[in-house]
Amino acid sequence: MLFLSIARYLKSGNIITGNPGRKTADKVSINALPVCLIILHLLSASCNQTSGNNTGEAGLDSILMTTSPTGENIRYMVLQETKFSKELLANGKLSSTRKADLKFKTSGIIKEVLVHEGEHVQTGQLIARLDEETAMASFNAARLSYEQAVLDYEDQLLRSGFKINDTARLPADIKAVARLRSGLGRAVLSLRQMENELKETRLLAPFPGIIANLKAMPFNNSNSYEYICSLIDDSHMEVSFKVLEQELSFIRRSGLVTIRPFSQRGESGVMARVQSINPLVDGAGMIEVKALLSDGGHRELLDGMNVRVHVQQQLVGQLVVPKEAVLDRQNRKVVFTLVDTLAQWNYVEISGENSSQYAISKGLKSGDKVIYEGNFNLAHEKIIHGAKEQ
Structure with a gap:
C-alpha cells in the first residue's frame, strides 16, 4: 500500500522526472521533501507496531507460565495421631540462691587483696586482710593479762x-570468789575479744x-568501701519468670521447665523444677514463678542473665502439623490438603502450639494429606501434579 500511494503521487505530476534542467531540478528538490518525510514516518510507525506486538506476546506467555498448575515444589505429609509437646514460652532472669557482699567487721588499713573478679574460691579461702599490727599488740597484751x-x-x-x-573437791563458792578477786573472768573475756x-x-x-564487684584496693581504709567484694554461689541458681494467670494450671501440672540463655542457640537447655509460685496477680495479670536449677556448676550461666524459659507438657493422640502448613486466610486458620490431584481448602482450629508445630483440634482427620510446602499461593480446587510425599 505504501509503494502504491507513492506511485500514484508521482504519476499525478507533482514530481517531474524528465528533461533535467536547472528550473526543473529546483522543482524536484522542493516537491520531493514532503514525500520523503511521509515515507520515513510510515516506516517508523510500521517498526514500532511490530515491536509492540512481540512484547505483548512475550508478556502473555510469561503470565500463562506462572499460572499453569505444577507440583514440583509442593510437598505433603499423611496426617497421623501422635505425641505433641505443648509448650509455653516465657522470658526469665537468673539469680543465685546464695550471694553476699563481704566486708571487714573491724576498721583498719587494707594490707592485701588476694582475689580478682571472676575467680572461684572455696569455703574459708582468704579474700583480703588488714594490717594486723595493732590487733596483734592488743592480743598480746590481753594474753599477758590472762596469764597474770x-x-x-x-x-x-x-x-x-x-x-x-583440787577441782574435784573445790567448793563452787570458793572458786567463784577466787575468780573475782584474781580478775580471771575479766581476763578470759578480754583475751577472747x-x-x-x-x-x-x-x-x-x-x-x-x-x-564479683571487687571494690577494695590495698593501702586504703576498709571504712572507705561499702563492701570489699561480692561472692556468688553459681552452683545454686534459680530462674524467675512470669506467666499469665490462665497459664498457671499448666505450670503446676508440669513442674519442670527448661532454660536456655539468649546468647546460646541450638544447645541443650538446663532443667529446673518449679520451687515457688507467688500467690499474687500484678496489674498486668501476671504471676511470678521461681524454679530451682538442677544441682551442679553451670559456669555458662551467670547471676542476672536473661534466659528463655520453655515449659513442656506431653499430650498423646494429637493431630500434629508443621507451622508452615497453617495459613491465615480471611482472619481464620487454613490448611490445604491434597485430594486426588486437587488442593482442598480446610478451616482448622488449634488446640496447642510449640516452637515448630500446631496441634489441630478441628478441621482435619487422620489420613489426610496435608500440604506443608509450596502452599502459600494455592487456591481451592487447584489442580496439582507431581506433589511429593514427606
Missing part, C-alpha cells in the same frame, strides 16, 4: 587451803562461689 590473772587465781586458792588441781579482733583482720569466704 591465772597466777592470782592460784594464789587465792592457796590462801583458802586449796590447789588448782582480742583474739576475735585479730581474726577479723582476715576476710574469709563463707561459702564456695565466684568473686
Whole structure:
C-alpha cells in the first residue's frame, strides 16, 4: 500500500522526472521533501507496531507460565495421631540462691587483696586482710593479762587451803570468789575479744562461689568501701519468670521447665523444677514463678542473665502439623490438603502450639494429606501434579 500511494503521487505530476534542467531540478528538490518525510514516518510507525506486538506476546506467555498448575515444589505429609509437646514460652532472669557482699567487721588499713573478679574460691579461702599490727599488740597484751590473772587465781586458792588441781573437791563458792578477786573472768573475756579482733583482720569466704564487684584496693581504709567484694554461689541458681494467670494450671501440672540463655542457640537447655509460685496477680495479670536449677556448676550461666524459659507438657493422640502448613486466610486458620490431584481448602482450629508445630483440634482427620510446602499461593480446587510425599 505504501509503494502504491507513492506511485500514484508521482504519476499525478507533482514530481517531474524528465528533461533535467536547472528550473526543473529546483522543482524536484522542493516537491520531493514532503514525500520523503511521509515515507520515513510510515516506516517508523510500521517498526514500532511490530515491536509492540512481540512484547505483548512475550508478556502473555510469561503470565500463562506462572499460572499453569505444577507440583514440583509442593510437598505433603499423611496426617497421623501422635505425641505433641505443648509448650509455653516465657522470658526469665537468673539469680543465685546464695550471694553476699563481704566486708571487714573491724576498721583498719587494707594490707592485701588476694582475689580478682571472676575467680572461684572455696569455703574459708582468704579474700583480703588488714594490717594486723595493732590487733596483734592488743592480743598480746590481753594474753599477758590472762596469764597474770591465772597466777592470782592460784594464789587465792592457796590462801583458802586449796590447789588448782583440787577441782574435784573445790567448793563452787570458793572458786567463784577466787575468780573475782584474781580478775580471771575479766581476763578470759578480754583475751577472747582480742583474739576475735585479730581474726577479723582476715576476710574469709563463707561459702564456695565466684568473686564479683571487687571494690577494695590495698593501702586504703576498709571504712572507705561499702563492701570489699561480692561472692556468688553459681552452683545454686534459680530462674524467675512470669506467666499469665490462665497459664498457671499448666505450670503446676508440669513442674519442670527448661532454660536456655539468649546468647546460646541450638544447645541443650538446663532443667529446673518449679520451687515457688507467688500467690499474687500484678496489674498486668501476671504471676511470678521461681524454679530451682538442677544441682551442679553451670559456669555458662551467670547471676542476672536473661534466659528463655520453655515449659513442656506431653499430650498423646494429637493431630500434629508443621507451622508452615497453617495459613491465615480471611482472619481464620487454613490448611490445604491434597485430594486426588486437587488442593482442598480446610478451616482448622488449634488446640496447642510449640516452637515448630500446631496441634489441630478441628478441621482435619487422620489420613489426610496435608500440604506443608509450596502452599502459600494455592487456591481451592487447584489442580496439582507431581506433589511429593514427606
